[in-house]
Amino acid sequence: MDSRKKFVTDSNIFYSGIPFQTTSDYVYYVTPVIQEEINHIKRRIDGFNLLITSGKVIIHELDINIFSMVRQKCVDLGQMELSKADCSVIALSLQLHMPILSTDYALANVAKYFSINILTPGKKNFVIKKTTKYCSICKIFFDLKSSFCNRCGNSLVLKKESIR
Numbered sequence: 754m755d756s757r758k759k760f761v762t763d764s765n766i767f768y769s770g771i772p773f774q775t776t777s778d779y780v781y782y783v784t785p786v787i788q789e790e791i792n793h794i795k796r797r798i799d800g801f802n803l804l805i806t807s808g809k810v811i812i813h814e815l816d817i818n819i820f821s822m823v824r825q826k827c828v829d830l831g832q833m834e835l836s837k838a839d840c841s842v843i844a845l846s847l848q849l850h851m852p853i854l855s856t857d858y859a860l861a862n863v864a865k866y867f868s869i870n871i872l873t874p875g876k877k878n879f880v881i882k883k884t885t886k887y888c889s890i891c892k893i894f895f896d897l898k899s900s901f902c903n904r905c906g907n908s909l910v911l912k913k914e915s916i917r
């Protein structure tokens with residue numbers, strides 16, 4: 754039996770470097786939209802392609818019907834700020850019946866409406882609740898000591914990273 758832990762993975766998880774550090778027991782499923790996002794970060798390209806080659810990252814096509822349903826439901830819920838990438842993550846999670854791995858607060862909020870399990874990387878069970886610094890442009894969390902985003906240089910703001 755396949756005992757590996759599988760997640761549908763948001764791009765912010767790759768910015769944090771976690772998939773580069775975990776063992777082969779963890780498999781990260783990624784939508785083509787998220788793959789596109791990640792490939793825009795030049796310094797990560799080599800590492801990301803290596804993860805695909807080694808089978809730790811699997812690019813999975815979306816069922817267009819599920820994706821359309823998710824987008825429509827986000828509109829119905831008034832969650833217009835949710836990006837195409839966010840919706841693709843939710844859709845693939847529904848499609849493959851896997852939890853989502855993400856640090857995005859807005860995404861976690863909407864995922865609740867779909868009864869999707871969202872995991873946030875942390876010390877235990879991948880779940881943490883704490884105050885962190887946050888870049889509103891890149892949607893990445895940093896530790897409290899950081900003042901500026903190391904990707905875009907934006908000033909970081911305090912943000913509660915509460916998921917459940």
Ligand SMILES: [Zn+2]
Pocket residue numbers: 888889890891892902903904905906907
């Ligand atoms: Zn930034």
